[in-house]
Amino acid sequence: KKWKQLSRLQRSVILFLFAFLAVCGVISYTSMGEAWKSLTNKPLDDQRTEQEIPGVKLANPAVLPAPQKADANRGDYPELSPQKQPNPPHVRRGPSNLQIKAPQRDTRLKTRHSTIRAVEGPVQTDKGEKTEKSIISWRGAVIEPDQNTEPPSSKIKEPEKPSSVEAEDQKEPVPINERQLAVIEAFRHAWRGYKDFAWGHDELKPLSKSYSEWFGLGLTLIDALDTMWILGLKEEFEEARKWVANDLVFDKNVDVNLFESTIRILGGLLSTYHLSGDGLFLEKAKDIGNRLMPAFKTPSKIPYSDVNIGRGTAHPPRWTSDSTVAEVTSIQLEFRELSRLTGDEKFRKAVDEVMKHVHTLSGKNDGLVPMFINTNSGQFTHLGVYTLGARADSYYEYLLKQWIQGGKKENELLEDYMRAIEGVKKHLLQRSAPKKLTFVGELAHGHFSAKMDHLVCFLPGTLALGAHNGLDADHMKLAEALIETCYQMYAQVETGLSPEIVHFNLHAQKGHKDVEIKPADRHNLLRPETVESLFYMYRFTGDKKYQDWGWEILQNFNKYTRVPTGGYTSINNVQNPSNPEPRDKMESFFLGETLKYMFLLFSDDIDLINLDKYIFNTEAHPLPIWVPA
Numbered sequence: 001k002k003w004k005q006l007s008r009l010q011r012s013v014i015l016f017l018f019a020f021l022a023v024c025g026v027i028s029y030t031s032m033g034e035a036w037k038s039l040t041n042k043p044l045d046d047q048r049t050e051q052e053i054p055g056v057k058l059a060n061p062a063v064l065p066a067p068q069k070a071d072a073n074r075g076d077y078p079e080l081s082p083q084k085q086p087n088p089p090h091v092r093r094g095p096s097n098l099q100i101k102a103p104q105r106d107t108r109l110k111t112r113h114s115t116i117r118a119v120e121g122p123v124q125t126d127k128g129e130k131t132e133k134s135i136i137s138w139r140g141a142v143i144e145p146d147q148n149t150e151p152p153s154s155k156i157k158e159p160e161k162p163s164s165v166e167a168e169d170q171k172e173p174v175p176i177n178e179r180q181l182a183v184i185e186a187f188r189h190a191w192r193g194y195k196d197f198a199w200g201h202d203e204l205k206p207l208s209k210s211y212s213e214w215f216g217l218g219l220t221l222i223d224a225l226d227t228m229w230i231l232g233l234k235e236e237f238e239e240a241r242k243w244v245a246n247d248l249v250f251d252k253n254v255d256v257n258l259f260e261s262t263i264r265i266l267g268g269l270l271s272t273y274h275l276s277g278d279g280l281f282l283e284k285a286k287d288i289g290n291r292l293m294p295a296f297k298t299p300s301k302i303p304y305s306d307v308n309i310g311r312g313t314a315h316p317p318r319w320t321s322d323s324t325v326a327e328v329t330s331i332q333l334e335f336r337e338l339s340r341l342t343g344d345e346k347f348r349k350a351v352d353e354v355m356k357h358v359h360t361l362s363g364k365n366d367g368l369v370p371m372f373i374n375t376n377s378g379q380f381t382h383l384g385v386y387t388l389g390a391r392a393d394s395y396y397e398y399l400l401k402q403w404i405q406g407g408k409k410e411n412e413l414l415e416d417y418m419r420a421i422e423g424v425k426k427h428l429l430q431r432s433a434p435k436k437l438t439f440v441g442e443l444a445h446g447h448f449s450a451k452m453d454h455l456v457c458f459l460p461g462t463l464a465l466g467a468h469n470g471l472d473a474d475h476m477k478l479a480e481a482l483i484e485t486c487y488q489m490y491a492q493v494e495t496g497l498s499p500e501i502v503h504f505n506l507h508a509q510k511g512h513k514d515v516e517i518k519p520a521d522r523h524n525l526l527r528p529e530t531v532e533s534l535f536y537m538y539r540f541t542g543d544k545k546y547q548d549w550g551w552e553i554l555q556n557f558n559k560y561t562r563v564p565t566g567g568y569t570s571i572n573n574v575q576n577p578s579n580p581e582p583r584d585k586m587e588s589f590f591l592g593e594t595l596k597y598m599f600l601l602f603s604d605d606i607d608l609i610n611l612d613k614y615i616f617n618t619e620a621h622p623l624p625i626w627v628p629a
Contacts, residue, residue, distance in 0.1 A: 194586070226622070261309075270285050432505055460533035
């Protein structure tokens with residue numbers, strides 16, 4: 001009654017005072033809410049809810065909140081027209097929810113995120129714990145190992161439940177912008193094709209409206225689970241979960257590739273478990289993890305490439321007893337995490353032995369490794385050939401990411417990574433003509449080749465991640481130069497899409513661009529590596545050009561690879577806009593990686609898969625950085 005007798009000005013002053021006192025901590029949010037309710041007969045939360053903009057909520061430590069439906073009113077095929085820049089990021093106040101020691105940042109790398117990080121308090125560590133010595137890395141960078149990192153338990157334990165989020169850590173959601181909505185629409189279009197023509201099978205063939213099988217384990221569906229969660233596609237996620245619960249069976253007489261099934265299936269299940277908190281996915285992860293273990297039963301402990309998950313047997317390829325170096329050294333993040341969750345150390349022990357063995361091997365060239373390793377002798381084979389492309393690429397990626405995953409304590413991993421980057425600088429870096437693009441070539445028996453796989457475009461993002469975690473500032477400078485090159489691999493091509501492999505001109509020639517494409521290399525498989533690195537570069541620098549470059553790539557995917565009846569297809573000829581020659585195949589990583597990184601690239605929310613809490617495996621499945629128990 002008294003409230004109604006007050007003038008509008010008097011009411012405004014009173015409400016302002018309540019808000020000011022709540023912000024300053026003089027009164028609590030609860031008491032403010034009670035006062036507001038008594039004055040207006042309407043709870044404060046109801047008032048605030050009316051103003052929220054629909055969208056996916058923030059990623060929180062260990063568990064992401066339940067996905068929200070995307071805006072259904074936009075229709076299935078919105079126009080992909082040029083658009084305004086996304087809104088600036090919201091600076092959120094509140095207690096820090098970081099669970100690891102914040103990495104030191106070079107002052108030259110300060111971004112628009114600095115204000116956000118400044119309000120987060122320091123992480124408390126156990127002062128009684130004995131700390132390891134700092135490592136003096138190349139060029140004087142001092143790397144401090146993170147303390148209190150939780151190792152796997154030595155005893156079997158009940159499956160670890162992702163920790164619930166404290167109410168005080170809840171933050172206002174950052175609205176989904178138009179570019180993210182375009183990614184959601186692209187995903188739904190791709191998913192529609194998979195659901196209609198390939199449900200439960202490995203890969204969609206969108207032109208023939210059929211499917212192809214590799215392992216017969218629903219690769220596309222499993223690869224896409226965490227993407228659907230992150231994009232907020234609740235209905236699609238729930239129907240996929242039902243398939244996993246009722247139809248995903250690993251007791252099959254089928255050979256699977258150890259590497260591919262680890263990064264796609266085991267990685268996808270572990271990631272989805274952490275994001276959703278649903279124990280179904282951990283149980284499936286334990287099942288496939290156990291079935292892959294026979295691969296390690298070799299004379300050298302270097303695993304075979306293929307495993308029969310029904311019979312429990314393993315073998316190398318028919319034509320060789322070698323495994324590729326990238327495959328045997330890019331399964332560690334997943335198996336280590338499986339040990340941490342289950343308490344069964346056999347998984348971590350098997351993959352750690354591989355890394356320790358490779359660390360001691362001869363045949364490296366300033367940290368660069370050959371492409372093959374023999375499962376009988378445990379020695380490198382085909383010596384003298386060094387590349388950051390196929391068969392070696394993710395070895396370098398996982399050196400850094402294992403070091404970060406384990407709390408920056410495993411010094412051998414860091415040493416091998418730093419030495420390898422120096423090897424890249426010394427032996428593989430060159431500049432093209434006429435634009436002077438910095439690129440990573442290959443070395444074969446002392447002869448340099450100006451050949452660069454699109455796969456190498458993972459490197460800018462990895463270098464940026466290392467710089468973010470305290471490594472040399474020079475790594476960020478190299479990352480900036482290389483991501484420009486990777487973008488030019490798209491921009492200098494007729495369709496605006498990169499081929500699988502390019503060759504760079506080292507000398508200026510009239511009428512020639514930096515990039516040359518051979519007929520056998522001009523296909524595009526919808527690969528994610530450049531978009532992946534764009535995501536890291538934007539997240540760490542805040543430079544909008546990286547979002548714009550990603551937007552161009554998405555538009556060209558829609559223009560040249562989208563199939564009207566559902567799905568996207570790889571193409572054979574990126575140089576022919578009038579007929580790009582579709583291949584009738586949508587790789588599972590298009591949904592598992594490419595579109596996921598697109599969505600994250602266009603987000604201005606650094607807590608949507610916070611890179612101080614999560615590390616991505618090489619199939620874009622985020623796994624938690626280990627934190628104090």
